[in-house]
Amino acid sequence: MFDWRWAFVADILPRLLKATGNTVLAALLGYGIAAILGLVFALAQRTAIASVNRTVREVVEFIRSTPLVLQIFFVFYVGPQFGITLSPWAAGMIAIGLHYASYLSEVYRAGIEGVPKGQWEAALSLSLSPVRTYSRIIIPQAIPTAFAGMGNYFVGIFKDTPMLSVIGVAELMHTANAIGSEHYRFLEPYTLVGGIFLAISLPTAALLRRLEARIRRKMGLRPR
């Protein structure tokens, strides 16, 4: 009944490991986009310009209230109708980047709002420009607070990359599906995919926790 074939495992492992590279790449690229775009969203929601403020807030709310997989389909399949034809990779990165940017913007916002009012007033009283105030005073202090959330979403984006398989990005899930249908065996490929995700998520999460403690120490803050 429980028919596990090691020979098959040895056969497909190299192919899965190669696809792991794509999965990691997708997670890193997607996160890179999300991290930067998220900061733009967060800062846009703090400007005094009411129209920018409201528009960005609504976009963020909209993205957070709809499923990622729909957003991936939308960018890939609806884009061409507006003359925007994208490769699976490009469409996937845009969708996942936007999706996580809207979550990260909230993490950043909480971090920024956690910086005491006195810090803004000190920066103001020293005539620091808004750009310098954010980059040198506020954001460095917001990072320790935001870091835990940022770390969770990093692991989250990694675990969400299989959704890119729906538009044909050759990441782990897509490759496991292909192997399964070629050989009519799904036990080994799916089990291996699970194992690979676990083997990367767990140490990454542990590493992020240690990094967080180090950042707090370096900033002269107490550990959480």
Added chain:
Amino acid sequence: MKEPVQKEYPRQLEGEKVPMVRFRDVTKRYGDLVVLDSLDLDVDEGEMVTIIGPSGSGKTTVLRMLMALEKINSGIIYVDGQPMTHMPKNGALTWADEKYLRRQRTNIGMCFQHFNLFPHMTALENCIEAPIQVLVLNKKAAVERAEGLLDMVGMLEKAGEHPSRLSGGQQQRVAIARALAMRPKVLLFDEVTSALDPEVIGEVTQVIRKLVNKHNLTMLMVTHQMGFAREISDRVCFFYDGKIEEQGPPEEIFGAPQSERTQQFLGAVLEAT
């Protein structure tokens, strides 16, 4: 909402004796609450003026308006003869914009009750950040200046420490050095000893004493330490309900207060200590 400029104020103060700080008809409201009620106040260059008064009388607000941390509702403030809350535009005065304010704020330094040092920077880094970024000093010059000031406040040995490793008194001394590093003409103290343990208050007041003796610096200080105010001030202003109820040399205010409210306040404060 800000009201339009109603009165004609001079575009700058000229003449024999221009005060370092001038408040004219300054009103500040939060909603319906009038916190400063057409306040007039002049402070001369090099003068040390202390503000005393009951909690909620608007003492902190006076300093915050002068530092332009918030906008006033009406009136005008001048610093060193130039308008602070307003700027000249097409030959008239309009409300100052952020850029103008940022330039004018370099004339003023402020020390806060809770120090507000930047926690992710060392004492030295706290003191060189703005001189480098705002005054465009090169790093060497900024460090030299900062070390000199940290030495003056007795904190040179701790220059490399983060604020979290310093006591309240030490943090406040660094905060004073940080404000002085911008070479302000006016220095503001808002209850700088109120958050301190009694045994370290002396190390901060000692620094302020030094400033009075050494620099030709104009200072405005809000304090609850009546003894210190009496000893150090050129003039004492007693605030009540957003107005100056009574002002004068410390001997007069503490020795023979005229106003009944001043008498009551001083009576209560002296009884409590």
